Amino acid sequence: MTHLVHTPTELPPDRPMAPEDTGPAISPLRPGDDPGKIAVASQWTLIWRKFLSNRVAVFAGIVVLAFYLIAMLAEFLAPTSPSLARPQFTYAPPQSIGFFVPDPDGGRSWQPHVKGYTMSVDPASLRRTFTIDDTAIIPIGFFVEGPAYRMWGLLDANMRLMGPLDASQPMNLLGTDALGRDLLSRLIYGTRISMSIGLIGVLSSLVIGVVLGALSGYFGGWTDLVIQRIIEVISAMPTIPLWLGLAAAVPVAWSPVTVYFMVTLIVSLLAWTGLAREVRGRFLALRHEDFVTAAILDGSSRARVIFRHILPSLTSHILAVVTLAIPTMIVAETALSFLGVGLKAPVVSWGVLLQDAQNIRAVSTAPWLLIWPSGAVVLAVLAFNFLGDGMRDAADPYET
Template structure:
């Protein structure tokens, strides 16, 4: 063996061990799998990666809402009605005039206008409310199963108050209610999309694979559903919910209403993809090999659409969240004692509340905007990563 052959062997073997690890040589990823290629393209989109991190954080907040919330969502103190937000300070003055490290918020002093009888709150620099992490507070049941009283953050004394995002008309902590509302609003979108996914993928696959009268029947049904005005129909269906139903029953029926008309677009896209793929060579080979129709659909054709379906589902999630928020805001969706972003926005729909307590509108609306934009950016990034013609 000559020296030239040794050099040639080294040049051929060296890139193979480092291409996937470094991620700096896309031309050496020809042997990588589909999901490896998608992940390699997706992680280069910094905006989509950041949006995905925000979404994971929102679901983490919703999953551990009881632990992360400093108070219970229904705990009220009428003497602190419409209390403004407090800010956290890390250092407090010591007795000798120096500063000491003491995380705290500054308390309120109240005054009543003798003419309008309106109560106003003024931040008192001399009133210090120490706060801490992993403190004992109101008891709760994590996920409704595990009794606990440990909170991530809260006042050290149970009698002290802390309103980092202000309070509502009943003196309830808006931060705690917003955290609890994250669980409902984010999960109802996820459950609604899963229901739409089942309808859309199943009916779209059958329509595109069989064609003929099956395709005609399914497509005419999709056209009838798509021609209906969604918002008035949502309003009518939501208004028909009996008032005697429990909050859990209302939650599932609202999820069904939101997802009832969200599957038609996905079904049409899946149908078009099936029309394009059902005559491909790999489908013909599987058919000649004796594969049944069900195996052809769910084992050979549908897996090739997984990345596209995942991107479409990601883009459909914000629509579900906005739909639930709109129904709850109009008062015909979820209602108290259930807490969601739409229920919180319902408390801020009059001009007087917006003028006296604008934080009741800013924080829930900001949460909806962040969630919707994050899902849109994530969906765009996943769609671009799953597109084989994108560089």
């Protein structure tokens, strides 16, 4: 707990006391409050107030919360099912939303809509090409019925936030892929996998890194020797060949969910070494401080000294490491899936979407297949980085 004690301002002996000098030197008290009152604020309250003063970090936090809100409500927010294929709309370009349509009287009336497609076939290659038809109006609405889904695996529903009034008509705001699947729906569903794998992986690596780093730095001796040698062995392993070997060892019969947790486990087991070394270094510097000696003389157990007295002093560092490690996990999953050694279809993640866009035709005729998943990864990573910087500054007691 942090105590703000309010004392009168000291004045030079040769200057009389002005009316404004009679109040407390630091006074968040309201008019009418007792000037001798002690204002108490917890450490987390002070951190939160300082964090709110950083507008960039607050905006980044809002973006991160928006990503996780999208992940939670993916079924409701997606216009259609991510696996619904429409081969008649292969590599269809993105449609834009309009809000007014011409009426018979020559005016314009309110009607949210998208414009349809015109298809042409190349007689030489028999390749179909889609262009936007300005004369084809497809009405859309909010809270419309669409393909049925099971919300969070518990509730059966078919209500969608937005979609065409006629479910047989296309609405592809970000375009379609090689099978005619709506990219926006797949991107929304991919947010759930890519953002959650970062949380699960970071929590796993955080527990392992903090515990082993604390034990290594506090006890030293053979405990420190063994843990550091383990860290060096893991750090010396080449990551890409290791991922390839582990991917080859995954049984083909495993379900996509099992593969998902396996990828999470692999990423987390390789990401805790840096945090463990940093925590060890801080423990080596703090274990002989006066407050640690006082706690030991007071009869505190070793576990209490480690987790109650030393670890809280690393709050700012751990917060920064956690928020900066989540985007690292996201990029790792994206890279693994892009290389074909991570998640695979029918699982939908940002990395899987990028893997689907590797062919030449996608790059030349459907650049949206690369732009939107890549943009989601970049935006999430930047938001976490700015959020981590803001949380570090707010929790650092030496920052002014």
